[in-house]
Amino acid sequence: MKRVLIVVFDSVGVGAMPDAAEFLDAGANTLTHAAESVGGLSMPVLGSLGLGNIVGVPGVPPAEKPLACFGRMQEASPAKDTVTGHWEIAGLISRQPFALYPDGFPAEIMEPFEKESGFGYLYNKAASGTVILEQLGAEHMATGKLIVYTSADSVFQVAAHEEVVPLPELYRACVVARKILDPFHVARVIARPFVGKPGSFQRTYNRKDFCMEPPAPTLLDRLTAAGIPVTGVGKIEDIFAGRGISHSVHTEGNDDGFEKTLELVREGREGLIFVNLVDFDMVFGHRRNAPGYARALEAGDGFLRRLLPMLTRDDVLIVTADHGCDPSHAAHTDHTREFVPLLVYGPGLPAGIDLGIRKTFGDVAATTLKLFGRQPDLAGTPVL
Numbered sequence: 001m002k003r004v005l006i007v008v009f010d011s012v013g014v015g016a017m018p019d020a021a022e023f024l025d026a027g028a029n030t031l032t033h034a035a036e037s038v039g040g041l042s043m044p045v046l047g048s049l050g051l052g053n054i055v056g057v058p059g060v061p062p063a064e065k066p067l068a069c070f071g072r073m074q075e076a077s078p079a080k081d082t083v084t085g086h087w088e089i090a091g092l093i094s095r096q097p098f099a100l101y102p103d104g105f106p107a108e109i110m111e112p113f114e115k116e117s118g119f120g121y122l123y124n125k126a127a128s129g130t131v132i133l134e135q136l137g138a139e140h141m142a143t144g145k146l147i148v149y150t151s152a153d154s155v156f157q158v159a160a161h162e163e164v165v166p167l168p169e170l171y172r173a174c175v176v177a178r179k180i181l182d183p184f185h186v187a188r189v190i191a192r193p194f195v196g197k198p199g200s201f202q203r204t205y206n207r208k209d210f211c212m213e214p215p216a217p218t219l220l221d222r223l224t225a226a227g228i229p230v231t232g233v234g235k236i237e238d239i240f241a242g243r244g245i246s247h248s249v250h251t252e253g254n255d256d257g258f259e260k261t262l263e264l265v266r267e268g269r270e271g272l273i274f275v276n277l278v279d280f281d282m283v284f285g286h287r288r289n290a291p292g293y294a295r296a297l298e299a300g301d302g303f304l305r306r307l308l309p310m311l312t313r314d315d316v317l318i319v320t321a322d323h324g325c326d327p328s329h330a331a332h333t334d335h336t337r338e339f340v341p342l343l344v345y346g347p348g349l350p351a352g353i354d355l356g357i358r359k360t361f362g363d364v365a366a367t368t369l370k371l372f373g374r375q376p377d378l379a380g381t382p383v384l
Contacts, residue, residue, distance in 0.1 A: 013324020
């Protein structure tokens with residue numbers, strides 16, 4: 001194949017995994033519950049590919065003759081975060097979960113962060129990103145201190161108003177934190193810039209993730225070493241710490257991601273195009289906006305309606321997710337431990353094969369390597 005597109009509908013899980021209760025996620029089902037919130041989804045393209053054959057989705061019945069091969073994947077890594085999910089999609093199973101600091105980061109982290117960044121800080125506990133802005137945004141603007149907080153994920157988040165702390169300074173502080181946190185095995189440092197006035201603060205798409213480097217080779221490394229270009233769309237470059245990326249395309253939300261992906265295909269970009277569509281998770285899942293999540297899914301279907309006719313017999317499209325984030329889940333507002341969908345479509349591929357339950361997200365990496373004629377020597381098994 002000349003081109004493979006891996007499109008990650010960030011957080012679109014399809015039902016709780018067997019161990020979900022250990023993560024406080026029993027009963028989670030992001031896709032189905034989002035659909036139920038609006039009385040059913042209109043997603044004819046995903047339906048024709050076989051999404052309704054994977055899990056019950058109100059409004060999306062099973063297709064009699066699915067155009068794609070379909071199944072679901074369970075995560076072999078003991079986690080439910082973005083970095084771990086994407087790394088596993090790329091053939092790297094994480095045996096050790098990232099470190100969590102629900103009660104805040106200790107002095108051995110915060111003292112050198114203050115000294116080396118030159119910034120004081122506020123809060124340093126777990127919090128909702130939008131709530132913490134309302135609580136501390138005005139104090140931050142008055143003092144210039146950074147708002148530092150975490151969540152149920154392994155993240156060190158740093159919020160600052162763009163008119164108080166210029167973006168280069170915020171990013172510099174995050175680079176300082178990244179170096180300090182590597183020995184502590186914290187997955188991500190996230191710059192969370194915002195704008196506006198007290199009572200109407202808004203986070204911007206100038207967010208930037210500073211991730212640990214993958215500890216072993218991934219699909220991206222294998223392809224670039226073989227001379228096959230890898231284009232990351234959205235936060236893919238950040239998630240892999242820039243490694244194995246030939247070209248990166250920044251996006252500002254799903255709609256921008258749709259357009260930039262279509263443009264890459266239109267211009268004939270070859271190799272792997274690895275796309276993350278973040279709004280499902282960031283804008284709707286964490287904020288528990290189930291109807292908004294549902295409408296975003298329908299917009300994603302519209303994107304695929306435009307994409308599919310552009311694909312040739314030398315192209316393969318893989319649609320999947322990295323974890324769940326059930327907008328109807330009552331236990332918390334974080335990610336949910338769920339199976340993820342797997343749709344593999346190509347004009348030159350077999351259609352309608354039930355791929356069953358795959359044992360690892362790594363089957364995407366193994367399949368992609370096989371499609372490019374490379375040895376699938378990472379985690380996972382080719383599905384075709």
